[in-house]
Amino acid sequence: IGNTVLHILVLQPNKTFACHMYSLILSYDRNKEGPGSLELIPNNEGLTPFKLAGVEGNTVMFQYLMQKRKHNLWSFGPLTTVLYDLTEIDSWAEDQSFLELIVSTKKREARQILDLTPVKELVSLKWNMYGRPYFCFLALFYILYMVCFTMCCVYRPLKPRTSNKTSSRDNTIYVQKMLQESYMTYEDELRLVGELITVIGAVVILVLEIPDILRVGAAKYFGQTILGGPFHIIVITYACMILVTMVMRLTSTTGEVVPMSFALVLGWCNVMYFARGFQMLGPFTIMIQKMIFGDLMRFCWLMAVVILGFASAFYIIFQTENPENLGQFYNYPMSLFTTFELFLTIIDGPANYDVDLPFMYSVVYFAFAIIATLLMLNLLIAMMGDTHWRVAHERDELWRAQVVATTVMLERKLPRCLWPRSGICGREYGLGDRWYLRVEDRVDPNKHKLMRYTEAFKAQDRDNYDKGLEKLEINRDVLYKKERSALSLSRSTSRTSSHRGWEILRRNT
Known part of the structure; x- marks a missing residue:
């Protein structure tokens, strides 16, 4: 597998102990920031310890590693501005995207990372700024394309039947025209323009889909419902049916209605793929x-x-x-x-x-x-x-995973000029060439006050309880005295802890 000691720590069930050992090992690493750092060594699957934590759904290790990567810019009262290092997270310059690895894994725990900082903020930024507008435009363009193809099918070249019927059950009155007869009038020329648009669209679909199949693998590409696997099968089959119809039209072969009918059904069914852009409809496509x-x-x-x-x-x-x-x-x-x-x-x-x-x-x-x-x-x-x-x-x-998968897909296929890199370059803050995401965190002061009050009551209770146990061990020989001491201990404990807790409340208010 090629796992290093850090990979093995990510896979350990005792996550707290693994985090402490991870920090201890890195303290002896001489190349902490350089390219030879132990953290940047991948295994045979190309996964660094950070990516492996995401694939395995190890949220404890992921949050621990993110705490090491963050830089506090400033803090004022309850507001804190933090810079999170996007190395290995952002899919903009990654061949094996961290976000794509999370949505393609079969472990449900991995999808919980999509709701953690800074992944949640990064996905929200990309989707709202670029993903949603481009996806809606793509949906509208595809619907217009399907309308064009449907009109070409409805007005396909037909002529009245001249041959005799061979059976009493034969009900055919029109037959397909030959290629020479199909493009004679002005209406035929308009239909020809629509047919050319349809064929070009089918070729573009195949050109965009085939490289992803070769990169990801057919089993993973078609088998993951979140990545839109069945819809990829539908759209590729549709494109093939369009090309088969074109060949049959050029060779004047009868029976073009068969691939044409399949293409119409598959093409319009693929419209459901664009429902993933809407939170109300996206999960229903996975359900179907x-x-x-x-x-x-x-x-x-x-x-x-x-x-x-x-x-x-x-x-x-x-x-x-x-x-x-x-x-x-x-x-x-x-x-x-x-x-x-x-x-x-x-x-x-x-x-x-x-x-x-x-x-x-x-x-x-x-x-x-x-x-x-x-x-x-x-x-x-x-x-x-x-x-x-x-x-x-x-x-x-599931909807968050669909949004991430759609965002990564659009980011890979659109030109760089249409999809700028998200985040802030570290040079502006003297942090090198790495890119960072600025996140503003608001700390609720009332929540922290409540936690302090709770800890104050609990701490005094714990101390008095330990002292009481020592007294009980000394007076173990007499059961009656033991019970009396325990009873008096509980009363004095509650009285003392309550007194200290109320003192803190009066002092803070």
Whole structure:
């Protein structure tokens, strides 16, 4: 693993002892501020002790290290201005961002660091100044882009069908135009402009997504819901469908409606990704992802088995019947689709009161209604309700993690001229080339007074109690005297401690 002794201390369960040992070891380090400092040595995963504390969710060690990095500028009464060193925290110049490591880890304790100083203030500064405006603009631009693509699909080149029908069930009246016939009029030229915008957008999506996949890894990039993993799958598939549609249009291949339909569904579903910019809607996108890729995926295996079995039974029962009177099960694919509709209660059971239904149909349909409607659908509702309950308890943490992930994503992809570095350069205060974040801390004086009063009462109680224990050990031979001394001790303790505590209250007021 390549961990140093400082990495091992970060992983220790006794966090207070680990902090003391950390300070002791660094006191013997000769290169405390130089590049050869023991604190800056990474392990084989590229994590320094500071980053490892964030990934492991060790909030005690993280706060201890931040206390060592802060510099007090000035203090006046309850106000204190502090400079926090942003080395290894700010993602502006980091290949392996500390913030990205926190939101990508699976440990819930790590997300608690996002609510600590100065990480909370840094993320809030970046999101409010640059992240939110750019993200809202990107959402608006994507919606306009999808409207353009939808209009191109609605007005795609079609012509009336001239060939004869080959089946009585054939209902096609329009067919796709050839490439030479598709761009003849002024309306076709306007559609061509929209199609070029759509194709260029698909290429840009692939150019932006592929480098991140290679940098992070496919499993981590697509598997983390907070990083928007499922939405990355959706948008990449959408871009591929657009390119497939373009190839089919250029080669005059029939059937372009298939990739075009997939692209429309995927493209508009990806609009939900931009809900993460709003605190009210952001956690619900994670809830939907967990339901689809957790509850629904497990449920689909059970549903497929039930539908396959009952669809086969329905098809065999209606094999000897006239399909003109009961056409819902006239072939096996149609039987599967009809059973799926029955499973979701989209349609009622097929019935024609002018003819007699097979007896076995009633028996099988009764069993199907009990298993599918009463049992399995209620099971799905219960599973989704449990997921909703679990996500609802973490909604604030999840939304903060989404904001951090979105901020880091925009910071990586936008040019430096559009996203200046946050914080203050240390040269202004004689602290070198490092960057710092200035945080104003207000100390509540009433809170500190209350703590002083509490400690005053507790300290005197503790001293008198220790003296009482010594007296009890001397008079151990007589039980009666022991109880009497304990009783008198408690009265004198409360009387003395109360007297001292009230003296402090009168002196401070």
